[in-house]
Amino acid sequence: MRTPLGRARYLGSAKSGTSHFWRQRLTAVLDIPLTIAAVVIVISLFGRDHAAVAAILGSAFVAIVMILFIVTSVYHMWLGMQVIIEDYVHEERVKFIALMANSLFCFAVGLTAVFAILNLSYRV
Amino acid sequence: MANTKAKAERPLSPHLQIYRPTLTMMMSIVHRITGAALYFGTLLLAWCLLAAAAGPNDYANVKWFMETLLGRLILFGYTWALLHHALGGIRHLIWDLGYGLGPAEREWLTVATLVGSVGLTILIWFVGYLSMGGI
Numbered sequence: 730m731r732t733p734l735g736r737a738r739y740l741g742s743a744k745s746g747t748s749h750f751w752r753q754r755l756t757a758v759l760d761i762p763l764t765i766a767a768v769v770i771v772i773s774l775f776g777r778d779h780a781a782v783a784a785i786l787g788s789a790f791v792a793i794v795m796i797l798f799i800v801t802s803v804y805h806m807w808l809g810m811q812v813i814i815e816d817y818v819h820e821e822r823v824k825f826i827a828l829m830a831n832s833l834f835c836f837a838v839g840l841t842a843v844f845a846i847l848n849l850s851y852r853v
Numbered sequence: 854m855a856n857t858k859a860k861a862e863r864p865l866s867p868h869l870q871i872y873r874p875t876l877t878m879m880m881s882i883v884h885r886i887t888g889a890a891l892y893f894g895t896l897l898l899a900w901c902l903l904a905a906a907a908g909p910n911d912y913a914n915v916k917w918f919m920e921t922l923l924g925r926l927i928l929f930g931y932t933w934a935l936l937h938h939a940l941g942g943i944r945h946l947i948w949d950l951g952y953g954l955g956p957a958e959r960e961w962l963t964v965a966t967l968v969g970s971v972g973l974t975i976l977i978w979f980v981g982y983l984s985m986g987g988i
Contacts (some may be wrong), residue, residue, distance in 0.1 A: 754949065757942045764939050768932075768977065776985035779909040786905055799898075806892045813889060838895050845902035 749808060756805035763798040770795065787853035792846050799846070803839035807831065880963045884941040887934040894931045932977055937970035 731741040770791055774782050785791055810831045818824040872878070901919075904911040918924045944962050947953045953962050 754946065757946060761939065761943065764935065768935070772977065772981050772984060775981050779905070779912040782905050782912065786902070795902075802891075803895065806888070806895065809888050810892055813885065834892075838899050842895070842899040842902050845899070845906040848906040849902075 749811075753805065753808045753812075756801045756808070759801045760798070760805060763794065763801060766794045767798040783849050784853060786846060787849035787851075789850065792850040795846050796843055799839060799842045803835050803842075807835040810835075877959055877963050880941065880966060884938060884945075887938040887941070890930070890934045891938055894934065897927070897931065929974070929978065933970060933974040936973045936977075937966065940966045940969050940973075 731746070735741040770785070774785060777785070786795065811828060814824060814827045814831060818827050901915050904915040919928060944953075944966050947962065948959075953959060
């Protein structure tokens with residue numbers, strides 16, 4: 730983040746600055762209420778048959794909350810795993826491949842989960 | 854890289870094994886481990902949602918697996934990791950705002966994270982089993 734004064738004086742970060750840190754905190758704060766909501770939703774699914782589960786997950790409010798939970802938490806874990814890789818993997822080529830794999834994993838898992846929710850909600 | 858060997862010969866700054874383990878340090882490590890576990894746990898969430906979207910037969914397979922002992926253990930661990938990472942995250946947000954950094958406060962907060970995550974996990978499973986009408 731850059732302050733307006735810093736921008737006016739051409740001060741501040743030349744690169745991404747604190748944006749990685751800030752996005753991790755932003756998604757962390759969003760995930761506090763969303764995790765509580767997701768846990769409540771998952772508990773409400775326990776012991777129900779497929780038709781009931783599909784109906785609950787597909788209903789508009791639940792679907793939107795679950796999509797928000799998935800998107801924010803997948804973005805959060807994308808940032809988090811990037812930091813873990815950068816901390817422990819020092820060989821440049823291995824690090825590069827690991828960072829690419831991290832991105833691929835997060836996009837694949839996130840899009841799969843969102844696709845499933847959308848698929849259920851189109852049927853309700 | 855060509856210069857990696859030259860770099861390795863330089864003295865290293867003291868690392869984990871130098872310091873006496875403290876509770877805040879251990880919880881910091883556990884925060885990272887639970888985060889990494891949740892990273893792969895998301896596969897489980899995606900699998901469950903995809904199975905629910907695929908139809909009753911696929912969902913029955915998921916339901917069968919989750920009700921086995923291994924499935925329950927994984928779900929129990931997932932619940933604890935999620936709650937521990939969430940509470941640890943709240944603790945870090947409190948610290949980010951500049952509060953709770955005193956010697957007694959930071960210890961108290963760290964113990965509260967651990968006790969809270971274990972307590973909440975047991976409570977959630979109790980409520981879960983209760984809502985299903987027992988085991």
